[in-house]
Every structure is written in structure tokens, then in C-alpha cells.
Amino acid sequence: MAALAAIPMLLSAQQAEYPVTIIPTGKGPYTFPPGYQTPWDRIEIAVTEKMSPNLFVLHGSQGLDPAHPDASGGRAMVLFGPDGVLMVDTENRQVADKTLKAIRSFTDAPIKVLVNTHIHPDHTGANAFFARQGAVIFSQENLRTEMLHPPLRADGQAGPAPDMAGIPVAIYNHNPAAPGSPAVTFTMNGETVDLIPMMPSHTAGDTIVRFRKADVIYIEDFYRNFGYPFADQANGGSVKGMLDAIDLIEKIAGSGTTLVPGHGTLVKKGDLLPYRAMLVDILAKVKTLRDQGRSPQDVLAANLTAPYDKTTQGDTQQSKDRFITEVYDEVKDFPPLVDGKRTMPRHQ
Numbered sequence: 001m002a003a004l005a006a007i008p009m010l011l012s013a014q015q016a017e018y019p020v021t022i023i024p025t026g027k028g029p030y031t032f033p034p035g036y037q038t039p040w041d042r043i044e045i046a047v048t049e050k051m052s053p054n055l056f057v058l059h060g061s062q063g064l065d066p067a068h069p070d071a072s073g074g075r076a077m078v079l080f081g082p083d084g085v086l087m088v089d090t091e092n093r094q095v096a097d098k099t100l101k102a103i104r105s106f107t108d109a110p111i112k113v114l115v116n117t118h119i120h121p122d123h124t125g126a127n128a129f130f131a132r133q134g135a136v137i138f139s140q141e142n143l144r145t146e147m148l149h150p151p152l153r154a155d156g157q158a159g160p161a162p163d164m165a166g167i168p169v170a171i172y173n174h175n176p177a178a179p180g181s182p183a184v185t186f187t188m189n190g191e192t193v194d195l196i197p198m199m200p201s202h203t204a205g206d207t208i209v210r211f212r213k214a215d216v217i218y219i220e221d222f223y224r225n226f227g228y229p230f231a232d233q234a235n236g237g238s239v240k241g242m243l244d245a246i247d248l249i250e251k252i253a254g255s256g257t258t259l260v261p262g263h264g265t266l267v268k269k270g271d272l273l274p275y276r277a278m279l280v281d282i283l284a285k286v287k288t289l290r291d292q293g294r295s296p297q298d299v300l301a302a303n304l305t306a307p308y309d310k311t312t313q314g315d316t317q318q319s320k321d322r323f324i325t326e327v328y329d330e331v332k333d334f335p336p337l338v339d340g341k342r343t344m345p346r347h348q
């Protein structure tokens with residue numbers, strides 16, 4: 001009898017331990033044939049992690065999406081309960097109905113609030129879809145401006161007009177005088193949620209989202225552990241800003257706080273330090289070469305990321321070259337931020 005009675009206690013003790021990983025992100029390596037197109041009809045959206053009894057993470061299938069082979073799309077988070085659903089990011093437009101279906105597998109509550117952490121389509125692609133479900137969309141003003149007036153495409157032409165239904169309507173700004181201060185705080189479903197606008201880092205419109213009770217911060221894409229760092233400079237990002245973003249996390253996160261990147265594995269703040277050290281090292285080495293008058297091709301050929309390849313999952317040539325080119329452009333003649341965008345030099 002005593003042994004039987006102990007079992008439910010053991011189970012509830014285990015259930016109390018969050019985060020719970022249900023589907024780990026893939027490790028690769030992944031390769032795709034030339035001309036491969038993402039088969040959206042085969043990509044599923046599932047609950048991959050639980051952060052608390054009513055705070056779940058959604059992410060896509062592994063091995064199908066060449067932009068994010070470790071798990072398609074960018075993580076979305078869903079806080080749910082009697083006060084309705086608060087979503088962080090939306091996944092891609094092509095899988096909007098699957099994302100909603102995944103949410104409906106655990107809650108019937110109305111979709112009320114959506115916050116966009118940054119503009120990339122794997123995070124905002126289904127904005128219009130979820131706005132039609134009832135979501136009011138929150139973001140930094142820079143993100144709204146980027147969406148209304150996107151940077152020119154690589155061929156110099158303007159992209160398609162934005163879908164106005166998906167444009168954020170509740171906007172706020174980063175205040176450099178008060179880094180880490182929430183612009184908006186929600187009290188919903190027993191949780192306190194802070195929208196914290198970030199300095200230009202992954203883009204010029206980044207927001208991190210802190211869930212105080214669960215002790216979780218969604219840190220979006222200025223940190224990544226699948227592929228090399230990506231500062232989207234055309235959309236206002238900055239490699240040096242990513243250093244500032246990491247330093248802010250060091251200040252506002254506890255040692256046990258779960259950090260949820262948009263891609264890759266969940267981390268704690270100590271895991272950000274080797275990544276920060278790599279950024280500092282590469283910035284210094286590229287600056288030295290650029291100061292010596294070396295061309296972008298010379299700097300790429302120097303293979304400066306070699307010491308990090310062993311410990312960097314998803315270290316494709318494309319990912320390395322993009323990173324080194326970003327740093328090359330940033331250490332000298334870095335274009336200023338204008339309306340959330342920068343006019344970056346073109347490299348063929």
C-alpha cells in the first residue's frame with residue numbers, strides 16, 4: 001500500500017519540474033539537393049516544450065526546411081487560460097492553420113494578444129491569420145516601419161506590398177536610457193508578461209518577452225546555437241548590438257532562468273558567454289584585416305570561424321560567410337539606422 005501511495009506523489013513531483021522538453025530540436029548535419037523547395041504540406045507544428053502548466057512552446061518539423069532544418073520556423077510561445085491566449089510570434093504563413101490546430105489541441109480560449117519579437121517571416125508570417133482570429137498585434141515601432149517600408153530586395157527592386165491585416169497596431173519604442181525596462185506588462189492567466197524592447201541587434205525592432213512566474217525569457221534570434229550569428233543589418237540589426245543584447249540578458253536573467261531562443265536548444269545565461277566571446281574575437285580579427293585593406297573575399301578566405309566549427313552545430317559555408325560579411329561591413333563605414341533600416345553595401 002505504501003509503495004502504491006508513493007507513485008502519484010512521485011508523478012506530481014516530476015510534473016512540477018519545468019521546462020519539459022517533448023521534442024528536442026534536431027542536430028543534423030542536414031543537406032538538401034540543389035533546387036530543393038520546402039514542402040510546406042509535410043511540415044507539422046507541435047508542442048515541443050512546456051515552460052509551465054499553461055505556457056507552451058510550438059516549433060516545426062526537423063529536416064525539411066532548409067532555412068531552419070533543426071526545426072522549421074521560429075519558436076512560438078503560447079500562454080493560455082481563462083483570460084485568453086497570448087502568443088509570442090506566429091510561425092510561417094504557410095503553416096498558419098497547423099499552428100492554430102496545435103494551439104487548439106490544448107486550449108479553446110480566444111486568441112487575444114500577439115507580440116512579434118522581430119520581423120522575419122518565420123516569426124511574423126501568420127500575423128494576418130492570427131489578427132483575423134482576434135489577436136491585437138504588439139511590436140516595436142521600428143518593426144512596424146520595417147514591415148510597411150521593407151528594405152529593397154537584392155536586385156534593387158521593392159518587394160510586394162505588405163498585408164495590412166498583419167501589421168502591428170500597438171507599438172512602443174526602445175528607450176536607450178532605460179535598457180531592460182518593459183514597455184508593456186500583461187497580467188493574464190496567473191502570469192506576468194513583460195515586453196522588453198531591445199537595442200538594434202538581430203534587427204532594429206527586436207523585443208524579448210519575460211514570463212516572470214515561469215522564470216522564462218524568450219530571447220529571439222540575437223543568440224543562436226544552430227548556425228553562425230545573424231545580424232540582419234538591412235533591417236537595422238548590428239553585431240555590436242548583439243553584444244549589448246547579451247550583456248542585458250546577463251543583467252536581467254537569473255542563473256536558473258530558462259532562455260528560449262527562436263531556434264536551436266534552450267539555454268541558461270551562462271551559455272551565452274562563449275557565444276559573446278566568439279563575437280568579440282571575430283570582430284577584432286576582421287577589423288585587423290580590414291584595417292590592412294583586405295577585401296571581403298580575402299577575409300572570407302582567412303576562415304576565421306575555423307576554431308568554432310567543431311562546437312557550432314549547423315556550421316554551413318553559407319552561415320559562416322554571411323556572419324563574416326556582416327562583421328566586415330560593421331567594423332568600418334557602417335551605415336546609420338534610418339527608419340529601422342540601413343543601406344548596406346552589396347557584395348556579389
Ligand SMILES: [Zn+2]
Pocket residue numbers: 118120202221262
Ligand atoms: Zn530571425
